[in-house]
Amino acid sequence: MPRTSAQGQSTHAPAATTSVEDYAKTIYGIAEWEGAAVTASALAKKLGVSNPSVTLMVKKMAELGLVDHQPYAPIRLTHAGHRLALAMVRRHRLIETWLVNELGYGWDEVHEEAERLEHAVSEVFVDRLDERLGRPASDPHGDPIPAKDLKMHYPSTTRLCQVPGRTQAVVEQVDDAVPEALRILAEQQVTIGSSVQVLEALDGEVTLAGGAGSGFSLSHDVAHAVRVSTAA
Structure with missing residues (x-):
């Protein structure tokens, strides 16, 4: 790369x-x-x-x-x-x-x-x-x-769909070729640099806490478009 x-x-x-x-x-x-x-x-x-x-x-x-x-x-x-x-x-x-x-x-x-x-x-x-x-x-x-x-x-990143549950992460990049990802994250007040917690990850679908407050879920396609960094 x-x-x-x-x-x-x-x-x-x-x-x-x-x-x-x-x-x-x-x-x-x-x-x-x-x-x-x-x-x-x-x-x-x-x-x-x-x-x-x-x-x-x-x-x-x-x-x-x-x-x-x-x-x-x-x-x-x-x-x-x-x-x-x-x-x-x-x-x-x-x-x-x-x-x-x-x-x-x-x-x-x-x-x-x-x-x-x-x-x-x-x-x-x-x-x-x-x-x-x-x-x-x-x-x-x-x-x-x-x-x-x-x-x-x-930055060193991982696709959000690959992050296991109960992991704290920071949003580093969102693929602008996936408008749905930009729209959903904006609605949830999640921007670049936002800290989120992966509550659950199942078959690529991810449930997060962070941003606007209450937990929300992202489909595999949306989670695949988001790159995050996690603590070592």
Whole structure:
């Protein structure tokens, strides 16, 4: 799993179109937390495009030196592709943080807005936004934000659906691709950094205490979207 970036100044590859930037960011995102293998079918599903479209784009990215891909093998970012992906991740997560902190958006409203804005702003804007926000280490969903040198830190986490009962935990990250998880946790006043107690865990369904007060249950799909840290 990627933990830190390479160093250097240039973050954009030559001829990196909006689509290339989206693909690089998505390839990075699929493997981000657990190092999952990135297949063409997984990439097509995540981006909502056809497998042939992915094949053509991956071939283009390979020609640009952004991915290393052999037939029937996982798609891997090269050094240059990794830097491009992290630069886009930095833009996206800083914009999400700005939308929540200064424009009053909910954490379930910012993803699509950030997707639109991240390609339009300059590097100067991104750096000044970072400074304005106090150089945040993570975005509203708990995802780490790369610093200007593209370094960042990931906390040690476990998926909530894997935590046994009678365990105290701290919410570290919520997958913003699962709107139901964001909605339910917001309703229960559980945010990043909230302390919760796992009362019971059965077949992936989790019953928690914390947040608004009384116990509440999360389905396996929702609990799978939440990452927590627990005491050693």
